[in-house]
Amino acid sequence: MADEQIPTIGRCYSCKRAFHYRLASVVTVAIDPETGLPPGMTVLGTFREPAPEAEARAVREPICPACVDRARRFEESTQPSALRLDP
Numbered sequence: 276m277a278d279e280q281i282p283t284i285g286r287c288y289s290c291k292r293a294f295h296y297r298l299a300s301v302v303t304v305a306i307d308p309e310t311g312l313p314p315g316m317t318v319l320g321t322f323r324e325p326a327p328e329a330e331a332r333a334v335r336e337p338i339c340p341a342c343v344d345r346a347r348r349f350e351e352s353t354q355p356s357a358l359r360l361d362p
């Protein structure tokens with residue numbers, strides 16, 4: 276688990292900017308590599324119950340703090356939100 280304390284440079288999935296993060300504390304979002312969208316989210320931006328296979332192939336992509344802030348503000352103004360952010 277020591278690796279998780281090493282700061283990593285990654286690219287924010289949302290805004291594509293490079294930023295430093297720690298694996299142990301970075302906010303990630305599940306992305307289905309086939310659609311480039313969170314599992315269950317359609318290209319129209321609507322949300323439906325994700326298919327189990329979409330959940331299974333989804334990968335966690337890091338999100339920078341600026342985008343997390345934006346997503347949280349967006350969540351407060353529109354419910355329910357399609358983006359599910361995990362701390």
Ligand SMILES: [Zn+2]
Binds near residue numbers: 289338341342
């Ligand atoms: Zn970002």
